[in-house]
Amino acid sequence: MNMSLRRLMTIVKKEFIHIKRDKASLGMAIMMPIVFIMLFGYAVNTDVENIKIAVMDTDHTVQSRELVSKFKNSDYFCPDVYVKSTKELEKLIDNGDVKAGIIIPSGFSKKIKTGKNPQMQLIIDGTDPTIARTALQNGMMLTEMYSVKIQEKELIKKGLNNNKSKNIDVRTRVWYNPNLESTKFTIPGLIGLIMQNITVMLTAFSLVREKENGTLELLIVTPIKSAELILGKMIPYIFIGSIDFLIALFFGSYLFQVPIEGSLFLLIVLGFGFVICSLAIGMLISTIAQNQAQAMQMTIFFILPSVLLSGFIFPMEAMPKLIQSAGYFIPLTYFLKILRGIILKGIGLNYLWKEVIILFNFGMILLIFASIRFKKKLD
Amino acid sequence: MNGEVAIITENITKKFGEFTAVDKLNIKIPKGSIYGLLGPNGAGKSTAIRMFCGVLTPTEGKGEVFGLDVYKDAEKIKQNIGYMSQKFSLYEDLTVIENLNFYADIYSIPKKVKNERIEDIINMAGLNGREKNITKTLSGGWKQRLALGCCLMHKPRLLILDEPTAAVDPVSRRIFWQIIYKLAKQGITILVTTHYMDEAESCDEVAFIFGGKIIGKGNPKKIIEEKNAKNLEDVFIKYVEEQTGEKVQSSFDKIKFIQS
Known part of the structure; x- marks a missing residue:
């Protein structure tokens, strides 16, 4: 197949004119990464803070108030609602005003003073497991810390100062994201996801639009080769897609303070590769779809599962094997590994070569497949 | 086949699936x-025209354009034809x-x-003086002549026109x-479809x-004589009546609800 550079450049030029004349679409393509990064960056956040909590304190002592203030002083709880009965508490949880409640029974401080085991109750609304888990873990931790403190006080009183319990001393060290901020995890993923969605859409309509307008019929009777047409239509979008990638990368990293630990150059080069890969997916959709409505449906059919299957939010390890393997057919899965690897871990090609090779092959196969699928025929 | 024929x-x-759009068509178009x-x-x-252009692949039968096979040499055929x-x-x-430059460059x-x-x-x-006008803003006649110009760009030997004058005014026609x-x-061979009998x-x-079949062909004047008709329009209607076995007449009587 002898490609003609002149014909290829003619298509490229024509596509650039289309883009230039359609200012609204161009504006959308540039604004989308900015808006999406801001919208999703703030929305996709699994760090739960300020859980509204109701307090039923029937003890009314210094100790019970001290326990409540421990909850208040942590960033996780907001114990601003005081109730007098369990019924009242139940009602608040039922209608969702509070997500948890603590009940401190009378005699709480008496039991502390007399050296008995004091009791309290933590009630949690389990409908949202993320909130419930945070409330449970932190509620337990806070009360445990408080009871250790009381025990120590008691021991000091009794003059048994040195009798500290002998626990295993665990020194934890969390790498790459020491504060376990969820934005550090979601932002790189978000950059990949946004890139995929924008670029797939850019090309998904390019051929079908010509099919619908009838201009393709005229192109078919010219000597244009299908590879020239496919490639020529992609080149302007590679350009736009790469600009989108830089915008998403800049806003994601800058607004959400996610520094890029690894090589920026490598990241940009691989991002460029991913743009080509997902543009090829869009192009393939464009060769299959008969009209623009179908192209839209196919794009959604591809994009929605890829959000979940690529490991963007939910870890692939938690999925059944079959679902997991479906994720391996989505280029985004590999690009997310690359993004997180370079941005968070600061690793380079020596660790990521496998993902890079797979992504490269994906791009090539998709492009060749799209070129073959596009026959210069209407039947 | 013959060296003196274009198609x-x-x-x-x-x-197309169960539907037969073109049924055993035999046609010979002299250069x-x-x-x-x-x-x-x-x-x-x-559909017939699109098969000659290489846009559609025939289901069966043979076809040659300037001696080139419509199955195997579709790409070569395309270099010889202009299609509207x-x-x-x-x-x-x-x-x-921009449109003209585009087609000039595509045809190298x-x-x-x-x-x-x-x-x-x-x-x-x-x-x-209208070179820089956006094509959308042109009137029908101009658009049509521009389209014709674009498909003449590479000096084709055969011009295939599918209802070229359907959307233009009498002057432009x-x-x-x-x-x-x-x-x-x-010396350019021209294949044209039309509804206009004067054309x-x-x-x-x-x-x-x-119905996908050829039901009559020949020189227009001879056909009119043979069919003993006033003009081609009469011939056209006679043919359709022969085929359907029904008189082409007003079906106004059928909408009874509008007649008082």
Whole structure:
């Protein structure tokens, strides 16, 4: 197949004119990464803070108030609602005003003073497991810390100062994201996801639009080769897609303070590769779809599962094997590994070569497949 | 096959699933002639034409364009033909000159002659001074002549026109046909589909298609004589009546609810 550079450049030029004349679409393509990064960056956040909590304190002592203030002083709880009965508490949880409640029974401080085991109750609304888990873990931790403190006080009183319990001393060290901020995890993923969605859409309509307008019929009777047409239509979008990638990368990293630990150059080069890969997916959709409505449906059919299957939010390890393997057919899965690897871990090609090779092959196969699928025929 | 024919087919057939759009069509178009393909809507004219252009692959039968096989040599055929589809299909958001440049470059017209040809086409289409207009804003007649110009860009030996005058006014129609006659005089073979019987009467030869089949062909004047008709329109209607076994008449009587 002898490609003609002149014909290829003619298509490229024509596509650039289309883009230039359609200012609204161009504006959308540039604004989308900015808006999406801001919208999703703030929305996709699994760090739960300020859980509204109701307090039923029937003890009314210094100790019970001290326990409540421990909850208040942590960033996780907001114990601003005081109730007098369990019924009242139940009602608040039922209608969702509070997500948890603590009940401190009378005699709480008496039991502390007399050296008995004091009791309290933590009630949690389990409908949202993320909130419930945070409330449970932190509620337990806070009360445990408080009871250790009381025990120590008691021991000091009794003059048994040195009798500290002998626990295993665990020194934890969390790498790459020491504060376990969820934005550090979601932002790189978000950059990949946004890139995929924008670029797939850019090309998904390019051929079908010509099919619908009838201009393709005229192109078919010219000597244009299908590879020239496919490639020529992609080149302007590679350009736009790469600009989108830089915008998403800049806003994601800058607004959400996610520094890029690894090589920026490598990241940009691989991002460029991913743009080509997902543009090829869009192009393939464009060769299959008969009209623009179908192209839209196919794009959604591809994009929605890829959000979940690529490991963007939910870890692939938690999925059944079959679902997991479906994720391996989505280029985004590999690009997310690359993004997180370079941005968070600061690793380079020596660790990521496998993902890079797979992504490269994906791009090539998709492009060749799209070129073959596009026959210069209407039947 | 014959060296003096532009298109020759033998039982060429196109099926879309169960539906047979073109049924065993036999056609022979001499070089340099103006050949009219006539028939009601949905008769299979466009499908037949698209097979000659290499846009559709025939389901069965044989077909040759300038001795080139429609199955194997579709790409070579494309270099020899200019095709104007039913719908205006230049890029509407490009300017006149951008469209012309596009087709000149797609056909790899040598740089030396490119500007000359583009200038000629602009003159032919009467688009002087409108080179930088967005094509969408042009009137029907101009669009049509520009489209014709684009498909003449590579000097094709055969011009295939699918209802070229369906969307233009009588003046533009007249101008268009004058251009067609002159092109034929240059030796370019012209295959045209049309509904206009006055246009059909000025063809060298016509073929009537109905239900995917040819139901009559020959020189327009001879057909009129043979059928003992006033004009081609009468012939057309007689043919349709023969085929359907029904009189072509007003079906007004059928909408009883409107008659008091």
